Amino acid sequence: MEKKQKRAIWTQRDFQSNGDLTKIYYLLFQGFGPQYWWPGDTPFEVVIGAILTQNTSWTNVARAIQNLKDTGCLDPKSLCSIDKQELAHLIRPSGYYQIKAQRLKAFIDYLFLYHNGRLEGMFDQDLNSLREELLGIKGIGPETADSIILYAANQPIFVVDAYTKRIFSRHGFFPETWPYADIQSFFMAHLPQDVRLYNEYHALIVRLAKMHCRKRPICHQCPLNDERT
DNA sequence: GACCAGGCACATC
DNA sequence: GATGTGCATGGT
Numbered sequence: 001m002e003k004k005q006k007r008a009i010w011t012q013r014d015f016q017s018n019g020d021l022t023k024i025y026y027l028l029f030q031g032f033g034p035q036y037w038w039p040g041d042t043p044f045e046v047v048i049g050a051i052l053t054q055n056t057s058w059t060n061v062a063r064a065i066q067n068l069k070d071t072g073c074l075d076p077k078s079l080c081s082i083d084k085q086e087l088a089h090l091i092r093p094s095g096y097y098q099i100k101a102q103r104l105k106a107f108i109d110y111l112f113l114y115h116n117g118r119l120e121g122m123f124d125q126d127l128n129s130l131r132e133e134l135l136g137i138k139g140i141g142p143e144t145a146d147s148i149i150l151y152a153a154n155q156p157i158f159v160v161d162a163y164t165k166r167i168f169s170r171h172g173f174f175p176e177t178w179p180y181a182d183i184q185s186f187f188m189a190h191l192p193q194d195v196r197l198y199n200e201y202h203a204l205i206v207r208l209a210k211m212h213c214r215k216r217p218i219c220h221q222c223p224l225n226d227e228r229t
Numbered sequence: 230g231a232c233c234a235g236g237c238a239c240a241t242c
Numbered sequence: 243g244a245t246g247t248g249c250a251t252g253g254t
Binding site: 232234236239240241242 | 245251
């Protein structure tokens with residue numbers, strides 16, 4: 001009986017010739033295991049986290065979210081009634097706190113104006129309509145919208161972030177100049193439309209990025225590299 | 230002290 | 243349409 005798990009290794013050429021991004025997923029999953037994303041107790045917390053984590057490390061966001069929890073502000077009603085400056089003070093550790101307070105307020109105001117302050121109401125529509133709606137809210141761009149759709153609304157859309165772009169362009173899958181929409185289409189065209197897969201894949205890319213060397217074009221410790229050459 | 234982190238909006242050309 | 247800039251804290 002074969003007990004040992006053989007570590008699968010593919011070459012970059014294999015990836016590029018058959019476009020099988022599923023292989024890469026399994027390679028990353030074998031290397032890192034499940035990432036249990038998104039780190040949040042409720043869909044609402046996921047939404048708030050998605051806005052707060054814009055261009056910010058998660059450790060700083062976690063502090064801001066903890067402040068909101070400690071003061072009993074992590075719910076739509078409380079965030080609706082709280083003064084913007086007070087909110088800015090609470091989320092200060094996440095950086096860009098003035099602009100983010102404004103963005104959180106914009107989202108909450110929208111939620112109450114069109115969905116009675118209920119996320120369920122907002123999420124109860126097809127993916128494209130939801131995405132259009134989210135993108136219409138000031139302060140929510142493509143990545144934040146897609147993070148909300150995937151991790152809070154549990155609908156299948158692939159989240160592209162700076163890591164995805166950097167790592168996969170450096171490994172030669174597409175030019176670094178490709179815009180967000182093209183990269184997203186590339187992944188979604190080569191992967192089954194599956195919420196759990198997209199959830200884990202994006203999380204694994206972030207996990208990978210944290211060990212990727214920033215200074216070299218390609219990190220030689222990266223599991224995506226061909227170890228035979 | 231420099232650099233970076235799970236973006237976005239806006240001004241300018 | 244493409245590019246540059248402001249927004250800001252906390253870890254390495």
